[in-house]
Amino acid sequence: MHDGTFHTIGDLARHTGLTVKTVRSWSDRGIVVPAGRSAAGYRLYDARALARLELVRTLRDLGLDLATIRKVVDRELTLPEVAAAHAEALAAQIRVLHLRRAVLTTVAEHRATPEEMDRLNRLAMLTAEERNRVIEGFLDAVLGGLTDPAVAGVRRTLTPELPDDPTPEQLRAWVELAGLAEDEAFRARLRALAEDLTARRARAGDGLPRRDLVAVVRDRVGPAVAAGVDPLSAGAEPVVAALTAGCAEALGAADDGVLSGRLPALLAAADDPRRERYATLLATVNGWPAPESAAPELAWSLKALAARRAGAVDPAGTAVTSGGGGAPTRGQTG
Template identity: 60%
Template sequence: MEEDTWWGIGELARRGGVSVKTVRYYSDEGIVRPAGRSAAGYRLYGADALARLALVRTLRDLGIDLPTIRRVLDREVSLPEVAAAHAEALAVQISALRLRRAVLTAVASRGSTPEETELMHRLARLSENERRLLVGDFLDSVFGGLGSEPLFAGVRRSMTPELPDDPEPEQIRAWVELAELCRDPGFRSSLREAVEGVAAGFRGVPRPGVAAVVRELVGPALDAGVDPLSPEAEPFVRGVLDHCTEEQLHGLVDPRRERYLRLLAVVNGWVPPESCAPAVEWTLRALAAA
């Protein structure tokens, strides 16, 4: 290569889009090596140095450290291996940033106290195994000791949240609130009473869930605009009472139950469930009038 095709450090810096100080540092570190020296002793660089400088700049922009870049340039490790490792590391960082964003958004929207903020952060950072233990303890308190009724096993599975490996911010926020519900002794007790009421009414014969029954049987009355205080409401109410008790209906009134199901749908990526509140409220009004 002729010397007039070589560049001084200033020209290499200009062509590479970096500062002279950066080129000098890379050169001193042996990352971008000079091809020779001028008669005056200044370092000269060729096309190979420009190509290495462009690669270094690209990898640095991607967050790869200089020691690793040196190993790539010296062919001690392949670029695909480095890219895969850094992609995995970035995925972890992105997940952590999403977690922080979700917690901060929840704090801002709910006006949380420092104690609540600390709890939310701790709940959001639970490992998969810790999440399973928390949810398992909650579901055990609700369904434990009720025998091997197949319907309860199915309902328990349907009430189990499964936060994905790469959750969206709204899924993290939903999980935090859902975890708080799981820890709520009042909610556990309310749900347990409702489940025990259903279990007492089985008599060995599986039945559909109370909420589904009420929606199915009372839905036509709501659609037709039937007044719950009128005589026309009686057949609908009688149909509901053939499948559940008034105590079970009151168990559906707890707004935490419906909130849990909606949060569960967000965490698991399901379609939000249809609310049973209008049908339950209509039925209870009709029962009170009767």
């Protein structure tokens, strides 16, 4: 069926925006068939051929190969079947591209070495089952063998669950988080924290869950940080007292033994930026609200505790300074 008008290859090229070479090539392959020839022997095409050529051009623009296109235009395959299969293939390609972008972005942001880039690329391309094995290995290293009843809950809160259709941000977060999960030093730091906490809970003997130290620090110290209270000032003394009491309760320890014992080391371990980074990445992967940073409160607490342990501040909150002759003197700070 046609309107009686015939087109040369040049006409088809002008109508479709294709090159003459491309139209001729597709005609040679039998994808677009001429309706006849001119007196001079040139191929002529009717309106049906023009419509077919428009379809072929669109399918090529969508990335289909010529062999598949020919089956579509020859009705050996239906267009919806081909479209569905091609859409699925494109989805897989897009996912791979997102993963590659996640790796390259992480490499650029963290100035990774070639060896680190290889590791990140491997982590990015893992299957769901392989991702689970990486995280299970990490959690086993941190929490394995601990009998505290709260461990199962902690394990759940530390587990990333990448969606089947993750966003680029979730993919980037997964790549970096998986790299942290394989960091042996980070694993050892978290293991030490977990062992210390479970040992203190066992000694407390009541079996009740206790608050995380970081949450205690944020609650007790946050207002002082927001108000600009100097950790070495007299005004900081009630805050330090509330901090040590709260941490003693959380640790199941005697109040008078916390300050001179393990508290500074525990807070220093909690202040590890990798711990906070893991929490941030975990929230991104799981689609949770971003956690609030406790770095300012932890830094304030560590400074206040260190000064008091070193005798730089007396129990009344008076800072110890050096006079002109080098002899210790006392003066109010604030």
